[in-house]
Amino acid sequence: MSEGHxxxxxxxxxxxSKYIFSYDHKMIAKQYLTLVMFMAVVGGSLAMLVRxxxxxxxxxxxxxxxxxxxxxxxxxxxxxxxxxLFTMHGTIMVFFVLSLGPVSGFGNFLIPLQVGARDMxxxxxxxxxxxxxxxxxIIILISFFVEGGAAASGWTAYPPLSAIRSAIPxxxxxxxxxxxxxxxxxxxxxxxxxNFVVTILNLRTKGLKMMRLPLTTWAQFLVGILGLLAxxxxxxxxxxxxxxxxxxxxxxxxxxxxxxxxxxxxxxGSPLLWQHLFWFLGHPEVYIIxxxxxxxxxxxxxxxxxxxxxxxxxxxxxxxxxxxxxxVVWGHHMFVSGMSxxxxxxxxxxxxxxxxxxxxxxxxxxxxxxxxxxxFTTPMLFALGIVSFFVTGGLxxxxxxxxxxxIQLHDTYFVVxxxxxxxxxxxxxxxxxxVYYWFPKMFGRHMNERAGKVHFWFTFIAYYGVFFxxxxxxxxxxxxxxxxxxxxxxxxxxxxxxxxxxxxAFILGLAQVIFLxxxxxxxxxxxxxxxxxxxxxxTLEWSTPIHPGHGNWPGDIPEVYRWPYDYxxxxxxxxxxxxxxxxxxxxxxx
Amino acid sequence: MAxxxxxxxxxxxxxxxxxxxxxxxxDYGSGGESQKRADTAKLGLRIALGSVTMLFAxxxxxxxxxxxxxxxxxxxxxxxxxxxxxxxLFSSVTMELGKRAFESWRPVxxxxxxxxxxxxxxxFIAGQVAAWNQLxxxxxxxxxxxxxxxxxxxxxxxxxHLLVGVLALFYVLMLARRYELTPGESSSPGVVATYWHFVGxxxxxxxxxxxxx
Numbered sequence: 044m045s046e047g048h049x050x051x052x053x054x055x056x057x058x059x060s061k062y063i064f065s066y067d068h069k070m071i072a073k074q075y076l077t078l079v080m081f082m083a084v085v086g087g088s089l090a091m092l093v094r095x096x097x098x099x100x101x102x103x104x105x106x107x108x109x110x111x112x113x114x115x116x117x118x119x120x121x122x123x124x125x126x127x128l129f130t131m132h133g134t135i136m137v138f139f140v141l142s143l144g145p146v147s148g149f150g151n152f153l154i155p156l157q158v159g160a161r162d163m164x165x166x167x168x169x170x171x172x173x174x175x176x177x178x179x180x181i182i183i184l185i186s187f188f189v190e191g192g193a194a195a196s197g198w199t200a201y202p203p204l205s206a207i208r209s210a211i212p213x214x215x216x217x218x219x220x221x222x223x224x225x226x227x228x229x230x231x232x233x234x235x236x237x238n239f240v241v242t243i244l245n246l247r248t249k250g251l252k253m254m255r256l257p258l259t260t261w262a263q264f265l266v267g268i269l270g271l272l273a274x275x276x277x278x279x280x281x282x283x284x285x286x287x288x289x290x291x292x293x294x295x296x297x298x299x300x301x302x303x304x305x306x307x308x309x310x311x312g313s314p315l316l317w318q319h320l321f322w323f324l325g326h327p328e329v330y331i332i333x334x335x336x337x338x339x340x341x342x343x344x345x346x347x348x349x350x351x352x353x354x355x356x357x358x359x360x361x362x363x364x365x366x367x368x369x370x371v372v373w374g375h376h377m378f379v380s381g382m383s384x385x386x387x388x389x390x391x392x393x394x395x396x397x398x399x400x401x402x403x404x405x406x407x408x409x410x411x412x413x414x415x416x417x418x419f420t421t422p423m424l425f426a427l428g429i430v431s432f433f434v435t436g437g438l439x440x441x442x443x444x445x446x447x448x449x450i451q452l453h454d455t456y457f458v459v460x461x462x463x464x465x466x467x468x469x470x471x472x473x474x475x476x477x478v479y480y481w482f483p484k485m486f487g488r489h490m491n492e493r494a495g496k497v498h499f500w501f502t503f504i505a506y507y508g509v510f511f512x513x514x515x516x517x518x519x520x521x522x523x524x525x526x527x528x529x530x531x532x533x534x535x536x537x538x539x540x541x542x543x544x545x546x547x548a549f550i551l552g553l554a555q556v557i558f559l560x561x562x563x564x565x566x567x568x569x570x571x572x573x574x575x576x577x578x579x580x581x582t583l584e585w586s587t588p589i590h591p592g593h594g595n596w597p598g599d600i601p602e603v604y605r606w607p608y609d610y611x612x613x614x615x616x617x618x619x620x621x622x623x624x625x626x627x628x629x630x631x632x633x
Numbered sequence: 634m635a636x637x638x639x640x641x642x643x644x645x646x647x648x649x650x651x652x653x654x655x656x657x658x659x660d661y662g663s664g665g666e667s668q669k670r671a672d673t674a675k676l677g678l679r680i681a682l683g684s685v686t687m688l689f690a691x692x693x694x695x696x697x698x699x700x701x702x703x704x705x706x707x708x709x710x711x712x713x714x715x716x717x718x719x720x721x722l723f724s725s726v727t728m729e730l731g732k733r734a735f736e737s738w739r740p741v742x743x744x745x746x747x748x749x750x751x752x753x754x755x756x757f758i759a760g761q762v763a764a765w766n767q768l769x770x771x772x773x774x775x776x777x778x779x780x781x782x783x784x785x786x787x788x789x790x791x792x793x794h795l796l797v798g799v800l801a802l803f804y805v806l807m808l809a810r811r812y813e814l815t816p817g818e819s820s821s822p823g824v825v826a827t828y829w830h831f832v833g834x835x836x837x838x839x840x841x842x843x844x845x846x
Contacts, residue, residue: 164673164677165673165677233684237680237681237684240680241673241676241677241680244676245672245673245676246673271680271684271687272683272684272687273687274684275684275685275687275688275690275691276687276688276690276691278688279688279691279692280691280695282786282790283695283786286775286782286786290776291775291776292776292779292782292786293704293776293782294695294699294779298704310704311702311703311704312699312702312779313698313699313702315698316695316698316699319694319698320694320695323691
């Protein structure tokens with residue numbers, strides 16, 4: 044049994060056990076990525092509608108009414124529809140695209156391959172994890188079609204808006220489904236994280252010490268821990284929210300809430316309590332999204348500069364530090380909540396500390412790139428894009444992490460710009476870089492390079508076109524969730540900027556069509572991979588056959604002799620020595 | 634399902650999907666396969682307990698924040714919970730007896746103690762429901778005031794965790810009746826025992842938080 048995990052065994056598997064209720068981590072990863080792609084199209088389309096409204100507030104073409112008879116009657120978008128759009132855009136993108144893609148998708152695909160394991164530690168749990176995420180996604184999608192529409196209280200679901208069912212149309216059934224969908228998501232993510240941590244700790248192949256792990260796997264390891272420790276806080280918060288919504292408790296709801304003429308019987312609850320619980324998850328969640336992207340970046344930069352990553356140990360310590368600090372900074376999302384200035388200063392201090400390990404990472408990447416002969420492949424371009432976004436978004440993070448400055452910038456477009464660079468941008472580019480880089484391992488074919496480069500340049504430039512001007516809008520006082528900026532005279536002069544952003548956003552959206560076409564075309568028609576290690580990389584996944592079967596290696600699992608960054612090693616022949624290649628001295632002795 | 638290569642049916646024998654613990658691949662170099670598997674299960678449980686701890690930590694912090702509210706009326710503990718506490722403590726003892734019987738391979742005693750523990754667990758849950766009824770008959774409901782809300786929510790969440798433990802005990806019992814557990818190899822009795830003690834500990838913790846904080 045232990046030797047039989049090769050391709051030949053697949054002939055016996057039924058369609059259902061191979062493609063649907065699969066235990067194979069690689070197939071589960073592909074299921075996740077397919078789900079993510081679908082959710083990304085939905086989430087992206089919502090963003091396009093947001094930009095349609097902000098670019099040209101007021102009257103839109105009549106034809107929109109046929110698509111959204113209630114939300115855009117006679118071509119005019121209702122405010123209720125607008126708040127639902129950005130709420131669901133944020134929810135879908137943060138949880139069902141940027142978490143499920145790089146973590147559940149690529150974590151599943153890469154961890155067993157990179158640590159030299161036949162599968163995850165608990166394959167059944169792994170399958171359950173996907174089959175919990177999928178109902179969660181479906182519930183979130185169904186919520187668009189219930190009375191009142193989907194949730195509309197922002198992706199942060201602050202009470203009272205999220206806790207009183209009659210507050211706004213989206214507070215009704217849509218918000219309930221939002222919470223239920225999130226609980227499914229949390230369950231899925233927790234099962235996944237458990238698998239990640241146990242697999243990495245316990246199933247590493249012979250010779251693979253923790254300090255020989257690729258930085259991608261290090262990142263996934265920390266993401267697993269972050270998810271396991273942070274998501275329970277949101278689970279607890281969501282349970283209390285459900286009780287407040289449906290069962291008349293007052294955890295979050297204070298006394299004296301009127302909706303219309305109705306006085307609600309709640310008393311004494313604290314809306315801030317939700318904010319604390321939410322952001323105790325919310326901030327680690329940012330790193331759950333970002334750390335995998337940073338790991339991919341390190342591995343891809345090393346491969347395409349043909350150089351060891353600069354400062355491997357400091358890279359590991361940096362992400363460990365970032366992960367630990369992420370638990371003590373959540374208050375910086377709440378500087379305007381009436382928090383004591385002393386506490387605010389404490390949160391400012393812990394937040395600014397994150398700049399140190401972040402800067403370590405950037406300088407290590409720059410040192411790796413310095414004077415290197417860079418191969419500008421598509422995954423490398425996206426990895427460099429991440430470095431760029433990480434710097435842009437990281438610098439604005441220092442502004443927003445400082446309480447005195449944040450009070451001015453809080454809930455403006457400056458914040459929107461910031462997190463779209465640091466979290467969304469780095470996360471999205473990480474996902475794209477990973478797809479381009481590991482596509483040959485997933486499907487045995489290459490993606491089209493030319494289309495990939497066109498996709499990169501359109502995406503990269505349009506991304507800056509969308510989000511860079513938002514900094515100025517934010518400093519000028521444009522509110523984050525505003526439906527029509529022209530309501531205020533002082534925002535009228537910025538309408539041109541908003542129109543420019545919207546046009547850039549549409550270009551950004553269209554550019555993704557190139558990616559989707561390339562992905563599906565390459566899956567069936569792409570150039571076939573000729574060797575198992577097409578990028579001449581060092582990590583263990585490239586020692587598997589071109590089409591690894593269930594069990595990953597047909598024979599024994601290879602032993603690991605070195606770290607994953609032995610490029611241009613003076614003692615070794617060739618320009619790289621993969622992890623499974625014995626040192627030259629050992630080879631000579633044999 | 635059993636056709637997938639992941640489930641070494643002939644080896645660990647459970648076939649179905651329930652025991653994720655025993656389904657990991659065994660190829661870790663030389664020998665010690667089942668030992669490694671047990672370690673994986675134990676490690677998995679410990680990490681999962683970390684998550685459960687965070688869940689109750691989050692509830693505790695919510696409790697502390699909310700208890701500073703002006704409308705906070707301290708709740709007198711329903712007398713039944715003390716009976717339930719004794720039942721739960723006693724079930725931890727029987728659980729331990731069962732685990733030790735398993736380790737020294739006295740299968741009859743092992744099965745007996747596991748069954749007793751499961752029954753005590755079920756009794757505890759029934760007792761909790763009775764305690765809720767006791768409160769409700771005094772006119773103290775879920776939404777009456779924040780302390781009662783927390784009492785119902787926290788005991789409810791705890792009861793769900795204990796129910797998972799009871800189901801796991803029945804599962805172990807089923808494996809034992811099928812002669813599928815071997816001391817030194819099978820991890821499920823030890824893992825369930827750890828979980829059981831942990832959930833018992835959470836109960837003591839909740840009593841302290843709810844009534845002595």
